[in-house]
Amino acid sequence: MAIIETKNLTYTYPSATKPSIRDVSLTVEKGEFVILTGPSGCGKTTLCRCFNGLIPHFYTGQLEGELTVAGLKVIERSIYEMAQRVGLVFQNPENQLFALSVEKDVAFGLENLGVPRDEMRKRVDWALQTTGIEELRERAPHELSGGQQQRVAIACVLAMQPDIMVFDEPTSFLDPLGAQRIFEVINQLNKKLGVTVILVEHRLDLASKYADHVVIMDDGKIALNGSPREIFNSETARLIGVGIPKATLLWQLLQENGITLEGVPTSSEEAARLLREVLNQ
């Protein structure tokens, strides 16, 4: 079942001379883990802003085409309605956190929705538990490390129990181990709770092993759309200058030199397994 469906979506920011996204037609199935990538300024963030109604309701400007998210026509609904179904986690958690304790920050979205007190308590506990930050409950968000802050930001959005969670480069301020832990948390939400995940990311080496579906944008349009294997192996991905995983790049280089593996790897584990098969022959 499609949970996001766009048809010929074109959007121009107010006072901009040309559209930031053009003719975008995209279907995301319920429960998918989608990576959205492409060069800076290609329209990734703009597209994400459409999913939760920030475009057109907050940014105004001109939106054309069709846009249905979680069964709702975004153009006819308010941000308030969309926010309950689509959660957005920003690149820099500092832009999102403001309360004096982690618990209060996580409860804030629910307070705004008027969720009853008992239910609120339950959901805050659950969100803290799911993201592995129960012990940070009383701490002040601004005193935490970058990785901890990003988990708090995820908990805040998770507590609203959205069907779809959009992560806009959630790890770019984190060290590699911190980034890996965040990807694990996101993967758990997707695999265990069935949350549909849209992850905007440049660091494909770390993230691509979790994805079912990769979308590459270039100059406001969708350039490639398919499984990670198809996408990373395509010449177009290289031409656009997307940083395809080194494991896939190595596969390509070996292929050019007459060494064929039984499949296209997107992670180090897969590459090692495929190489082992060939080396053991």
Next chain:
Amino acid sequence: MIEVKDVYFTYLTGVEALKGVSLSIRNGEFVAVMGQNGAGKTTLVKQFNGLLKPTKGEVLVDGVNTRDISVAQLARKVGFVFQNPDHQLFSETVEEEIAFALRNFGFKENTLNRRVTWALNLLGLTEYRKTSPFMLSGGERKRVALASVLAWNPKVVILDEPTIGQDHRQKEILRQFIVQLNAQGKTVVIVTHDVEFVAECSPRVVLMAQGQIVADGSAKKILTDPDVALRASIVPPQVTQIFLELEDLGLPTDVIDVSEAKRVLIEHFEAGER
């Protein structure tokens, strides 16, 4: 060029960010300071241009103690490009931004103009000469920040997290640029946790954890040691991870770069066929 002798540094908040760091960087070296968030990387490099002075111990730049010289004098030798360009940019046009420091250093007007033109050209910013830096994209603002530092031709260039927010293509341009600067004899210090970027540049790596240096050596040596990497919250490059998993097949484990990986594997296959 830079001598750090048993330096301790405590912030006014009481946080002890450096706990006995000693390090020597030679003229013309290319060094990446790596480590987890909060390890003390930025605190360390801010000692190099005197923005911070040691609480205990000393830092010598070109033989001069950073306590005996002003930040302005040091800046002439050591240029610092901040992680967030917005912490650095403030002028109304890109041209003015680049001219600002030159004017402060007392360059004559015609030299100043020549240098501004040179720096704009170097970083592909000529078309934005009269544009406000704040109208530019994040990646372009980072280039303006870099141009404004390179314009006065410091001997040492420090770049704090240069790859954050840059896409693959911009990173490749940045890598070539840094390598070129270094080849021209500049000492380059980058602070980063972008493992793949470091694997491609292959500089000397200084690894920090909890205010101390835990490892120091070539990228090839440091990034391929999983125990050392884990102590500093670094994940080995993807290519290295592949080779670490295949260690039992008699392949080397100190491979960080994809073209080297290709070469090693092809040699291995050819040896097997003989």
